[in-house]
Amino acid sequence: MAQMIFEGILETLYMTIASTMLAYLFGLPLGVLLIVSDKNGIKPMPTLNAIISFIVNIFRSIPFLILLVAIIPFTRLVVGTMLGSTAAIVPLTVAAAPFVARMVETSLKEVDAGVVEAAESMGASTWQIISKVLLPEAKPSLITNATVTVITVLGYSAMAGFTGGGGLGDIATRYGLYKFDTATMWLVVLVIVVIVQILQEIGLRIAKVTDNRTR
Amino acid sequence: MAILKLEGLTKTFEGKKGSINALTDINIEIEAGEIFGIIGMSGAGKSTLVRCINLLEKPTSGNVVFDGRELTMLKKKELEKERTKISMIFQQFNLLMQRTALKNVCFPLELSGVPKKEAEKKAKELLALVGLADRAGSYPAQLSGGQKQRVAIARALATDPKVLLCDEATSALDPKTTRAILELLKDINRKLGITIIIITHEMSVVQKICGRVAVIDGGQIAEIGVTSEIFAKPKSEAAKRLVYPDGQMEETFAGGGLLRIVFDGPTSQQPIMANMILEVGEPVNIIYASMQDIDDTAVGQMVIRMPADDDKAGEMIKYLKKNNLKIEEVRE
Ligand SMILES: Nc1ncnc2c1ncn2[C@@H]1O[C@H](COP(=O)(O)OP(=O)(O)O)[C@@H](O)[C@H]1O
Numbered sequence: 001m002a003q004m005i006f007e008g009i010l011e012t013l014y015m016t017i018a019s020t021m022l023a024y025l026f027g028l029p030l031g032v033l034l035i036v037s038d039k040n041g042i043k044p045m046p047t048l049n050a051i052i053s054f055i056v057n058i059f060r061s062i063p064f065l066i067l068l069v070a071i072i073p074f075t076r077l078v079v080g081t082m083l084g085s086t087a088a089i090v091p092l093t094v095a096a097a098p099f100v101a102r103m104v105e106t107s108l109k110e111v112d113a114g115v116v117e118a119a120e121s122m123g124a125s126t127w128q129i130i131s132k133v134l135l136p137e138a139k140p141s142l143i144t145n146a147t148v149t150v151i152t153v154l155g156y157s158a159m160a161g162f163t164g165g166g167g168l169g170d171i172a173t174r175y176g177l178y179k180f181d182t183a184t185m186w187l188v189v190l191v192i193v194v195i196v197q198i199l200q201e202i203g204l205r206i207a208k209v210t211d212n213r214t215r
Numbered sequence: 216m217a218i219l220k221l222e223g224l225t226k227t228f229e230g231k232k233g234s235i236n237a238l239t240d241i242n243i244e245i246e247a248g249e250i251f252g253i254i255g256m257s258g259a260g261k262s263t264l265v266r267c268i269n270l271l272e273k274p275t276s277g278n279v280v281f282d283g284r285e286l287t288m289l290k291k292k293e294l295e296k297e298r299t300k301i302s303m304i305f306q307q308f309n310l311l312m313q314r315t316a317l318k319n320v321c322f323p324l325e326l327s328g329v330p331k332k333e334a335e336k337k338a339k340e341l342l343a344l345v346g347l348a349d350r351a352g353s354y355p356a357q358l359s360g361g362q363k364q365r366v367a368i369a370r371a372l373a374t375d376p377k378v379l380l381c382d383e384a385t386s387a388l389d390p391k392t393t394r395a396i397l398e399l400l401k402d403i404n405r406k407l408g409i410t411i412i413i414i415t416h417e418m419s420v421v422q423k424i425c426g427r428v429a430v431i432d433g434g435q436i437a438e439i440g441v442t443s444e445i446f447a448k449p450k451s452e453a454a455k456r457l458v459y460p461d462g463q464m465e466e467t468f469a470g471g472g473l474l475r476i477v478f479d480g481p482t483s484q485q486p487i488m489a490n491m492i493l494e495v496g497e498p499v500n501i502i503y504a505s506m507q508d509i510d511d512t513a514v515g516q517m518v519i520r521m522p523a524d525d526d527k528a529g530e531m532i533k534y535l536k537k538n539n540l541k542i543e544e545v546r547e
């Protein structure tokens with residue numbers, strides 16, 4: 001039992017962390033692109049902005065459970081199977097990347113336009129503004145939002161249990177729904193709650209320590 | 216030689232509710248090494264004008280000639296390079312909040328690829344120049360407004376600019392800090408020979424450091440000339456509004472009225488007022504007085520209430536005119 005829950009924790013963390021990282025790999029550039037190409041951005045590209053925004057919105061509108069099922073053929077294509085934690089990473093990433101894009105967009109929007117203007121007046125190129133102004137200045141907000149993302153993905157990963165994704169969600173579903181073993185189900189839920197608390201706390205601490213506006 | 220020439224600069228913003236003519240046919244020549252003021256009320260187009268100078272805003276028509284180069288013709292990369300020679304400081308300082316003072320000053324050097332060690336050495340020298348050698352490791356959030364503006368000035372100087380644009384650089388500061396920052400700018404102008412352009416809505420700022428000034432109103436240049444002259448005898452309505460913020464001038468003089476006396480040059484060293492009172496044998500009430508140092512000549516104005524007696528008032532006016540003072544009655 002303890003062994004099973006322990007493995008569940010590892011699987012959940014594996015799915016959550018891997019999916020979040022992959023979601024940032026795709027979502028971060030998209031978020032940056034959304035800000036940069038905005039009509040008031042540093043390199044306005046209205047058409048590109050509208051296209052990205054549209055695609056992001058579509059993916060964000062699809063409920064995760066439906067997405068999970070809908071992209072099974074794609075998951076098979078990428079991983080070779082639709083079962084197991086590794087397979088769950090595919091739908092989790094697809095669902096989280098557009099979410100990350102919007103989160104990054106929101107964080108970067110908070111950077112004072114005056115600071116960007118100052119950098120432009122110093123002859124900074126678009127890339128320099130992104131790498132030396134937007135991202136570093138938004139760092140605390142990016143970290144806070146990354147925490148929200150991790151926790152959201154953790155929640156999704158529990159749903160991935162329905163399609164045999166493994167992890168704590170899988171255990172809770174099997175014991176609670178199919179075996180009517182509510183005690184085990186609640187135990188697993190408790191473990192998830194504790195993990196969420198820890199992640200939240202870590203995220204906030206890092207955001208606070210790295211923010212130089214308050215020291 | 217003119218370091219900066221604005222030729223027929225026009226900027227129109229196309230908005231939803233029609234177009235706004237923010238700037239109309241602006242012609243200014245700024246000489247290398249001078250401190251030039253651009254003054255106007257809020258909304259006059261001052262910020263648009265400075266943003267057009269370094270092409271943060273693209274003029275609708277007209278030319279910006281900087282150091283002999285026509286900026287509007289340059290490609291993006293060339294423009295980025297020229298921009299390092301035109302620095303800018305802002306009302307809100309616009310420092311990078313996640314960087315220390317030192318790293319803020321290093322920032323423009325980083326942009327142009329100066330090695331870190333070299334950049335830091337220069338940044339330290341500049342922080343010392345602005346009087347913040349001991350705050351290199353502080354973050355902007357730990358600095359006062361005046362200190363933040365000093366960091367911004369050091370940062371603006373890092374690329375050895377030829378021109379420093381100051382858009383309302385003291386407008387967020389208290390009067391004492393404002394004075395200190397203006398002194399610093401004057402010092403920098405003198406020591407480094409950098410041309411400084413001061414954009415402000417406050418006459419007192421222009422009076423303190425600008426040799427010449429352009430008055431901008433409704434997106435047009437209303438008047439342009441030597442500060443002490445515009446200050447003493449404003450011709451345009453816009454300039455008059457700025458020089459006498461709360462009163463108009465009348466040419467007739469009457470006892471009991473208010474009289475504005477302008478001092479410029481050597482006369483202000485002499486005890487004119489005391490002598491006048493002694494000669495006429497009537498006291499006056501000084502309502503308002505302000506003396507400034509414009510470009511090393513004492514300039515100032517004083518508003519006095521004249522005696523109720525028309526004759527005595529007339530005598531005073533005669534005395535002041537005899538001493539070559541410019542006088543005008545202030546209508547209440
Ligand atoms: N980006 C913009 N779009 C539309 N109108 C603008 C824009 N920037 C400035 N304006 C308008 O141009 C005029 C001059 O503004 P500004 O240059 O900021 O004045 P100042 O700095 O003298 O207060 C104002 O009427 C303002 O509303």
Ligand SMILES: [Mg+2]
Nearest residue numbers: 261262263383
């Ligand atoms: Mg302005």
